[in-house]
Amino acid sequence: MAFEIAMWHIFQFPLCPFSRKVRLLMGEKGIAYELQTARPWEGEDRLFEMNPAGRTPVVRETERGTVIVDSRAICEYFEETVDRNPQISGTAVQRAEIRRLIAMFDENFYHDVSGPLLHERMKKRLVLRQSPDAKILRESMKLAHDYLDYIDYLIDNRPWLAGATMTLADLAAAAQISVADYLGGLDWSSHEQARGWYLVMKSRPSFRPLLSERMEVIQPPSHYAEVDA
Amino acid sequence: MAFEIAMWHIFQFPLCPFSRKVRLLMGEKGIAYELQTARPWEGEDRLFEMNPAGRTPVVRETERGTVIVDSRAICEYFEETVDRNPQISGTAVQRAEIRRLIAMFDENFYHDVSGPLLHERMKKRLVLRQSPDAKILRESMKLAHDYLDYIDYLIDNRPWLAGATMTLADLAAAAQISVADYLGGLDWSSHEQARGWYLVMKSRPSFRPLLSERMEVIQPPSHYAEVDA
Incomplete structure (x- = not known):
């Protein structure tokens, strides 16, 4: 039986501060990711299909096709699903x-x-x-x-x-x-x-x-x- | 012994959409609140002392003096502390x-x-x-x-x-x-x-x-x- 490893793709551009926040969170929690370039100002269909708001970052998991949109929703999602190194912690x-x-x-x-x-x-x-x-x-x-x-x-x-x-x-x-x-x-x-x-x-x-x-x-x-x- | 009831004050103005969101959430969860008028455009010290970003809403609990700032942080806070009628629910x-x-x-x-x-x-x-x-x-x-x-x-x-x-x-x-x-x-x-x-x-x-x-x-x-x- 093949062993599938979930891999996240982050749709972003290098100077998107919200994508940087998500990358830092994933880095701290040890969640592997690959980068995909998305340029909101070019109005690409691919980005708008995933996110009607047309913004970066969007993350997509290749195995199940799960798409998560909005940088704060993405961070809360990883915080809820990956226990390692909590970043929204305390009372x-x-x-x-x-x-x-x-x-x-x-x-x-x-x-x-x-x-x-x-x-x-x-x-x-x-x-x-x-x-x-x-x-x-x-x-x-x-x-x-x-x-x-x-x-x-x-x-x-x-x-x-x-x-x-x-x-x-x-x-x-x-x-x-x-x-x-x-x-x-x-x-x-x-x-x-x-x-x-x-x-x-x-x-x-x-x-x-x-x-x-x-x-x-x-x-x-x-x-x-x-x-x- | 006196029985103290926690009471929340919401600092807001009637047409602040973010304060309305917080009021709707508190209403749905059955959390009592009183309104205090705050007008961010007047630069009142009272608002800036509670929130350096100078924005509404801010909520304050009268008994302990707990102050919570930012409408999304406030909603997550009430969602975490009051179980009744969850509004951020599911997987x-x-x-x-x-x-x-x-x-x-x-x-x-x-x-x-x-x-x-x-x-x-x-x-x-x-x-x-x-x-x-x-x-x-x-x-x-x-x-x-x-x-x-x-x-x-x-x-x-x-x-x-x-x-x-x-x-x-x-x-x-x-x-x-x-x-x-x-x-x-x-x-x-x-x-x-x-x-x-x-x-x-x-x-x-x-x-x-x-x-x-x-x-x-x-x-x-x-x-x-x-x-x-």
Whole structure:
């Protein structure tokens, strides 16, 4: 009898922060995955057939054909089905704190920082063939400071963003931050606690595959993939 | 010995679709709550002290002072702590489908329909003292059709949005839709399945307190609170 190994495919593109969060979670939990490129801005049928919302990431399991859509639904799914290395852990109040921070980075940080950077530095270059708007870049870098300040504050009070252990909040924040950092949108000076926390995150084996990837003609700054302070 | 009853306060405003979702969930689960008005656009210290992201809803329990932030974190919290009438139920795959639809209405529908309607019809009237932009209103009403089409399609195939039972997906969708409907952004003609589903939702006891509320000078269309077809 053949022994079938479930294999997950992640439909994503290298600078999708939500796909990065899912990849980090799967890496931490030791769930094997293969990457499939999906570019939401090209309106491919394949992506829309799996996800009517037309967004990345989507994960599909090859054996049974199970398709899971939406990065938070995917993370909750793996958390419920794979016990190893729980990332939404603790009491109900602690789990709420983890999910609060996930929402802050998935929604607010993406809206204020990584989303505008992706639009100005990736979409305008690859799709619209326009130059980035310097005013929008400055505004997103200014807002990024507030988030790094908030991480400084959290790390002054806790070992990890949501409390005593590393959780999905750290992975969600690091995923968004890694995209902003790739696109040159972060100034780490005067953010020692945030910088120290992020260096630890970058050093994790789950992070290595992300740091070595490049998005076509767009190059990250030299410090992007460095894991030594 | 005094017998203390835990009481939750919800910090919200009447047309906040995310607060409506939380109120519907608490209503369905039989969790008592009192309303506290919070207006994110006024930048009140009280809201920002509880939620650095400055958003509604926030819930606070009076006895222990527990504060839970972010509408999805709040719903997961009550789902984990109150067993009665589960709203994120079933297998892991079914739970993922519920969460996919919650994300679609919380994120996509809000971005395309209820968010622009709130900006044009509420914020411009109450805060900015401007007239709504007719082009944006037309575009959001056009996009609303696509979502009502999708609900028609789901209800053609399932009794409820996510499957065989009512879930948080129905509550999240009805919460967003009720705000769009209040603001006159929905044309229900040619959406019989969606209309039938929404009439059932409006008839639930959990929905009644929402339908009777009014947001200051802004009045809903006459059909808004009707529960008879």
